[in-house]
Amino acid sequence: MSQRSRFRPTGGPRRWGVVGVLALLGLSVWFGVRDEAGFRVVVASQPDDHRDVVPSFVMTAQWLKDEGATPPDWSRIDSSATIAGLGRLQAAWDQAAWWLALEDDADQQTRAVWSLTLRAKESGPSLRLTIGPDGSLSTFLRPSAEAAETAETFPTTVTVQTTLNRRVIRLPWTHLARLGPRPVAGSLWEIETGPASSPAVRVGSIRFEIDPAALADRPRFQPPPRLLGTPEPPLPYISEPAYPNLKLIFPIAVTRQPAGGLILATTEEGPYGPTALVRFRDDPDVAEFETLLPRSLGETVYGIAFHPNWAVNGFVYLGGNLPRPEQNTNVTRVVRYRLDPTPPYAFHPDSALEIIAWPSNGHNGGDLAFGPDGFLYVTSGDGTSDSDTNLRGQDLTHLTAKVLRIDVDRPGPDGQPYSIPPDNPFVHRPGVRPETWAYGLRNPWRLSFDPKTGHLWVGNNGQDLYEQIYFVRKGENYGWSLVEGSHRFYPERTQGPDPITGPTLEHPHSEARSLTGGLVYYGDAFPDLRGFYIYGDYSTGRIWAAKHDGTRVVEHRELADTPLQITGFGLDSRGELLIADHLTGLQRLVPNPHRGRNSEFPTRLSETGLFESLPDHRLNPHLIEYTVNSPLWSDNAEKRRAFGIPDGQRIVHTSRNGWNLPDGSITVKSFALQIAEDGDSTEARRQWIETRVMVKTQNEWSAYTYAWNDAQTEAFLVDKAGTERVYRVVDAETGRVFNQTWHYPSRVECMVCHSRAANFVLGLCDLQFNRPIVDSNGVVGTENQMARLERWGLFEGINSHDELHKAIQAETRSLGLEGAAATARLDALLASAHPGDGRGFLLRPHHRTKLVDPYDSTADLETRARSYLHTNCAVCHVEAGGGNARMQLDFPTPTAQARILDEVPSHHTFNLPDARLIAPGHPERSVLLHRVASRGENSGAMPPLASSLVDRRAVELLRTWIVSMERPAAGE
Incomplete structure (x- = not known):
């Protein structure tokens, strides 16, 4: 040149x-x-x-x-x-x-x-x-x-x-x-x-x-519209924005100012963090709000209550939580402010007076309301973010895990800005905080009074499996953490001095996963709901109504299934319902225009559009078939799996739990057994018996199951309660012919395993999906399943760069590495960090962590055992997964940190000598092995659902693994 x-x-x-x-x-x-x-x-x-x-x-x-x-x-x-x-x-x-x-x-x-x-x-x-x-x-x-x-x-x-x-x-x-x-x-x-x-x-x-x-080979899936509905008739209400032009982000609490046609709300800048207190006109066209208290104060305000005599004294009370660095803790507290009861209703930030406070680092409560008696009622949680690790649920010497009742109009004798009402239930009991009105609550999220009957309602967030609503009465004990609602939790813990009262309403985590307490409605818009307590769920967006006659619930119904994340309920200046939605702002209920229509949800599998040919079990070609590394034990059933996402949508990738699939996504899994040809004949034929379908709509998964006929020409929708059928089957290993009861799960049972902790989809995750493609004939291909999805452009949010750096940072911190040592560790970990056969995956799929087949004897013994436990147990036995033992059985958690080795069982020991969850070298003392090897009522069988037969190969695998462990030395 x-x-x-x-x-x-x-x-x-x-x-x-x-x-x-x-x-x-x-x-x-x-x-x-x-x-x-x-x-x-x-x-x-x-x-x-x-x-x-x-x-x-x-x-x-x-x-x-x-x-x-x-x-x-x-x-x-x-x-x-x-x-x-x-x-x-x-x-x-x-x-x-x-x-x-x-x-x-x-x-x-x-x-x-x-x-x-x-x-x-x-x-x-x-x-x-x-x-x-x-x-x-x-x-x-x-x-x-x-x-x-x-x-x-x-x-x-x-x-x-x-x-x-x-x-x-x-x-x-x-x-x-x-x-x-x-x-x-x-x-x-x-x-x-x-x-x-x-x-x-x-x-x-x-x-x-x-x-x-x-x-060229990318599928173009369109979800069948009928599958995006529900088998049941449409619910009576849907939600819509209450103030379409008002941009409130992450609201938590909302209430009306008693005069002036104004609404107060607390809002966060992000999903968690300090709140601002704002106010705006109660007008559907309102577009602006004023800030009364800024987020810079650092407090998260959960509740707002106006004094009954606000028109005279101008007092408004806020309940919230904020850091107290000098105490090395956070505190939940009640603070009183002055808000002028006459126009222009000026708010005075400098009037703050702390009324009551206590240490609390999670499960804070902090809601408040004045009762018809004029006293202030305040909720407090157990103060932790785990399973009542401080043992406060039954401890009456602290202010935590309770409903408190105080008199804010009369100072205490020692100068505190409140006094104890003389008729509080524990005021004369030695060693008990006299502020206590009721106790045994985990995280009471919202309390309210029925303005006509004076009944006190409290919504309570459950821990592992259940959510509760309590009709709270004076002096009652609601049992946390001996029980979770009406179910045993840690029954060996010390109970308080009072008998346990069960919940008024209870929902399993398949229906609700973070209940938000509500209020009793007396508005004019919905006459059929007057006198009903209306409450909802943060995680599912569902809203219910219950009517109580003072003795029992006389009516309970579901009102709406919304896409909302419900943090609170309030009333506008006309007494109509407002809903605080953490996603979009403030919402209200309106009648469902589809109410009264018959459901068009397909009751036959042939009507779903998921199969091209039922007799041949040939799936819709636009579904993506896949296999998993470690299959769930399903009583010897053969399985085929597939999923589809709407064309033009993408999967938001996560590296640890199930991926985030878009609305309209569908998963399909079919089960087949080896059915005896005739009577006790050992000649068997494969027969499809069940196809389970999961559908994601409104950011929520629902599950349905179809039972196949013997002719293999059709499958029919199973009732929501599930059913059972007995099949004459042949054991492939032994040739034994026996009657096997097959349980078709209820829709509630499906969502117990497809839980929030697992992010709902179990096989669609890195650990399971990272493997070569296997076609319907069992032929193993050369392309990786994850790489194929990425080649099709179906992944969004893959940022292995960030994932890698977070992992490196966590490791270097844990090892105490700094400077040159940290850089050297970075270089070592990046040695395999190039696209390879994963393209956009910075770490190639075969370098990423994955499960192995537990039954593959050529694989590492511990990896096989941990893969089995991850697949069959970790959907519950992880943090917030539903299993109320402390063990962490997900595969990424190292065995030494899984809280299973030489750990004393939290619950039943089944009379095993010197029982441990796993006693290294001693399978005869290991409760985990006993549970996997058990079936039947009260046997402690694990998993407790989806299986009636013992997985003999898994029992032998776990036994061998436990025997291989080094026994602790004498005296340790």
């Missing part, structure tokens, strides 16, 4: 070679699984003076079998261009590195530093690279438009080829792994380039699209 080709006259128009720029940018997003397939890079816009720029460019790359330093075959890669001032650029990448080939005159020994900037238009991050005269590459990352750049210079390998000075630079992925970000499908990036000594010039914007060649 001549000198003239490299430098333009001063003042002349710059024409930067965009083809080379696009090639360089396309390197970092290769998703193709075959040669000559990948991301399509399309010019979205370009300056008018760049008419010589090609309108589109497809980056192709050769996949090298050798992950060493052999450069690509440049003749196969159409990704080169002449860039003014730089020369000729060619670019490619393989499994190990980026490759850049830079050509210049052999006699030219110097070159200006060249700068290339790539900026994500939507999200703001930018990546700037500078190429030095010696071929060195520096990278400058700006995570956002507001952030400062961080820089790193990489050593490169440069070779000179032929008579031209061709510099081939190999940039390992391990270097770029520290920097990110990388373009993703659909992202729009702007490009600026030029010599570093001159102002950069914008040469265009490009959008990344998946190359059609990589999508």
Whole structure:
């Protein structure tokens, strides 16, 4: 190349070679699984003076079998261009590195530093690279438009080829792994380039699209509309915004000001954190609010209560929680403020007076209301974020886990700003906090009084399996943490001095998972709901109504199944219901326009559209069939699995639990048994007996099951309560013929295992899904299941860079590593961090943690055992999973930290000698093994659902594992 080709006259128009720029940018997003397939890079816009720029460019790359330093075959890669001032650029990448080939005159020994900037238009991050005269590459990352750049210079390998000075630079992925970000499908990036000594010039914007060649086999699933409904008739109400133009974010509490037509609410900046107290006009068209207390005060306010005599004294009370660094704890407290009872209703932040406070670090309670007696009632939780670890539920010497009752109009004898009502139930009992009205509550979330009857209602968040509503009476004990509602929890703990009263209403976690207490409604909009206590659930969005006659519940009904995250209920200035939704703001109920219509939900499997042919068990071709690494034990049943997400939607990837699938997603799993051909004949035939379908609508999963007929031509929707059937089956291992009872689960039972702790989908997670494709004939393919989904562009939110760094940071902190030692550990962990057969996965799938087949005798013994426990037990036995033992059986938790080795059982020991959950070296003392080996009522069988037969191979596996463990030395 001549000198003239490299430098333009001063003042002349710059024409930067965009083809080379696009090639360089396309390197970092290769998703193709075959040669000559990948991301399509399309010019979205370009300056008018760049008419010589090609309108589109497809980056192709050769996949090298050798992950060493052999450069690509440049003749196969159409990704080169002449860039003014730089020369000729060619670019490619393989499994190990980026490759850049830079050509210049052999006699030219110097070159200006060249700068290339790539900026994500939507999200703001930018990546700037500078190429030095010696071929060195520096990278400058700006995570956002507001952030400062961080820089790193990489050593490169440069070779000179032929008579031209061709510099081939190999940039390992391990270097770029520290920097990110990388373009993703659909992202729009702007490009600026030029010599570093001159102002950069914008040469265009490009959008990344998946190359059609990589999508040739991608399924295009459309969820059958009938499956997005429910088998039951539509509920009577739906929700709609109460103030469509008012942008309140993350509201928690809402109430009406007694005068002035105004509403007060507390709002967070994010899902958790300090709140602001705001106020606005009760007008459907309101668009603005005023802030009475800012978030900067650091307090999270849960409840608001106006004094009964507010029109005279102007007192309003707030219940909340805030840090007290000087006490090394958080406190829940009640604070009184003055809010003028006459226009303009001025609020006085400087009038704050703390009435009562107590240490509390989770399960705080903090709601409050004045009773018809004029006293203030306040809720308190057990003060922890676990299973009552401080044993406060039955402890009457503290203010926690209770409903408190205080007199805020009369100071106490010791100068405290409240006194104890003389008729409080424990006022004369020694050692009891006299403020106590009732106790034994885990996390009472909302309390309210019926304004006509004076009845006190409290919603209580359960722990593992159940949520409760209590009709609270003076002096009662509600049992936490001996019980969770009406069910045993830690019965061996010491009970308080009073008998346990059960809940008034109770919901299993298949129906509700974080109850929000409500209020008794007496408005005019819904006459049929007058006198009903209306409450809801944060996690499912469901809303119920119950009527109580003072002795018992006389009516209970479900009102609505909404997409809301319900944090509280309130009344507007007309006495109509308001709902605080953590997602969208304030909502209200309105009649369901579909009320009264018959359900069109398919009662026959053939009507679902999920099968192309039922007799052949041939699925809809647009469903994605898959297998798992560690199958759940299902009483010897053979299973086939598939799922579908709506075309155009993507899966939000998570690295530990189930992935987040979009609304409209459907999962399908069929079960088959080996049925005896005739009587006691050992000749068997495979017979499909059940197909379970899960559907996600309104951000909530629902489960349905269909039972197959013997002719294998149809399957019929099972009633919501489930059913059972006896089959004559042949044991494949022993040839034994016996009667097997098959349980078709209720819709509630399905959601016990498909729990929130597991993120609802069990097989659709990295641990299970990370394996080679297996077709319907059992043939193992060469492509990884996760890699195929990524090639189709079905993943969103994969950020292995961040995942990796979080893991590294956690590990270095735990090891106490700093400085050079931490950097060395980073380099070691990044050694395998390149796309490989995972493309966008920074860690290739075969380098990511995954389960193994527990029955594969060639695999590591402990990995097999832990895989079995993860699949069959960890849906409950993880934090907040529903199993009320403290063990953590999910696979990522190391065995030494799983709280199973030499741990005394929290519950039944089954008369085992010196029982432990797992007694290393002693299977005869290990309760975990006993439970897996048991079936039948009161046997302690685990898992407690979905199985009536012992998994003999699993029992032998766990027995061998326990025997292999080193026994503790005598005296330990």
